[in-house]
Amino acid sequence: MKFIHAADIHLDSPLCGLSRYDGAPVDELRGATRRALQNLVEISIDEDADFVLIAGDVYDGDWKDHNTGLFFVSQMARLNDANIPVVLINGNHDAANKMTRELRLPVNVTRLSHRKAETAKSPRLEELGVAIHGRSFANAAEHDNFASDYPEKKPGMFNIGLLHTSLTGAEGHEPYAPCTLDDLRRKGYDYWALGHVHTRAILCDDPFVVFPGNIQGRHIREPGPKGCYVVTTESSGGCQLDFYGLDVARWEQVLVNVRDTQSKEEVLDRCNDALVELADGNEGKPLAVRVTLSGATPAHQALLSDQVDATNQIRSIAMSATGNRAWIEKVEFRTSPPASLSDVSETDGPLAELVQYIEELRGNPSSLQALSTALSELRKKLPDDVLRGPDAILLDKTDFLTGVMNDVQAILVQRLSEEPKE
Incomplete structure (x- = not known):
């Protein structure tokens, strides 16, 4: 059996701050979350997935118009044509009380109740021998332990818990539907498909407790590849997890060690090398990059005394060295003089x-x-x-x-x- 575990699509959520970058293809990237969802559907079909799980936050909130919902319906219809069931839950961003608009979803899509935890009902899932348990958010802020009320595991079946949660807390995420790993283990399920935390993580492998992260990074605090897990069950009862990137644009942070450089020009040369390496390692995707300069260098005071010039020099390097594939979101100066003052x-x-x-x-x-x-x-x-x-x-x-005092003193x-x- 093979299934897709995705979460946090945030359909039509904008990529924050790209309009600040001269030369960035803002119009092209505005639809990044839609293209990432299309990639999810294509991976599901190409991999001949038995079903798809979406662990909350399909939407980023109530739609400005029906086009957001219509696009999601169109993508689910593609999966319906491929005879692939979808089971999803609402998270805090698309909680039942936040969504004033609703469209009828294709028959292959099951949205689990926000009133109580339940098990998905689907002839195809029963045929596969899988039981998918879960509960949607009724409200944007849910502070109860949902997992404690999930149904008992079904004997003889592969049991999956679908849950939008922060577990015991995660930096940058509200503490919704809190629970512990022990709470999840006690259910005896074979796999926990989590959502809400946008950083990919496999927290446990007995049973598997997994955050796939969101499918498209939206700002510099969501760096690196974004996508979904393709999960293949094994005859031994275990699982093989393979990550597939779905994002169409990527946020990255690069640390440039400028230690022992003797001049500003040498610092810029190291930036050039780091940006070329970064661009080459990201499959040709458009990149928004935060560069941090770090280390003791005689160029320290020259850099800090005119940060605007240094930043624009690095922006110019990014454009020429990467073929316009990278834009500099910000340059952070964390250098120091080679000795104290x-x-x-x-x-x-x-x-x-x-x-x-x-x-x-x-x-x-x-x-x-x-x-x-x-x-x-x-x-x-x-x-x-x-x-x-x-x-x-x-x-x-x-x-x-x-x-700030270090910068002030150097300048x-x-x-x-x-x-x-x-």
Whole structure:
């Protein structure tokens, strides 16, 4: 028996931030989730799958119009034509109370109830000897342990639990339908097909407890290949899991070690090599890349003193080195000087006093708090989008200000050390 385990399709969810990239094919990528769903259907047909499981969040929320639902129906109809049953549940994004529109699905699709856990009823599934148990979300925020009320396993059948959950918690995901691995093991099922967490993971192999991740990354916090698992049951009772990529565009993070580079040009050369290697290893897919420069280098102050120029240089390299396959989402500067600034701080003069002041400020919590208070008026004037998200400017947080001090010190030392221009 062979089946497909997918989750978190988030149909018609946009890829966040691509409009910021000059030259990025925004119009082409706008339909990335649709193309990923088409790939899922094609894999299911090509692999002659016996059935398909979708563990929640088919949609990203209520549709703007019926076209989103109609597209999903059309893809399920393709599976119906291939005589492939589909069993799905609603997750937090497409919970029953969030969806005000609904279209009749093809007869091959079974959506499990949001009122209580149940076992899918299908002559084809009974013929295969498989029992699929699950429950949809009634509300966007479900905090009960759904797994505890799942049906007892059916003897003599291959039992699968279909569940949208964060288990005991996952970074970046709300703690919905919480449960433990022991809760799942106690059911005695053969396979747990999970959804909700967008990072692919096989948490256990006795029984298999699996997150396939989402099928298309949507922002930089969802990097790497995205897709589904093709699961083949074995006569011994075990399973073989094969991951298939479905995504049509990919987010990646690359760490460039610039240790021992002697100049900004050498740093850029290493960026070029890293980006070429990254593009070559991603099957020609369009890439949005976050580059992090790390390591001790004499080029540290030159990089930090003009981050805009360095970032644009790296963007230019990405375009030319990868044939326009990669766009730079962001460049993070995590470099350091090859030694401490003792050569400055141990001398006399205004520059040494400045370095000493910044080092004292960085190490004094009360001074940092006073600085945070002084910056409160500036914070009120900043637009809301720079105050939220993973890259937020947190002027009210002293740990954020501590991290900024390294950059401030390097920039000031570089600028004030430069010879005045004639």
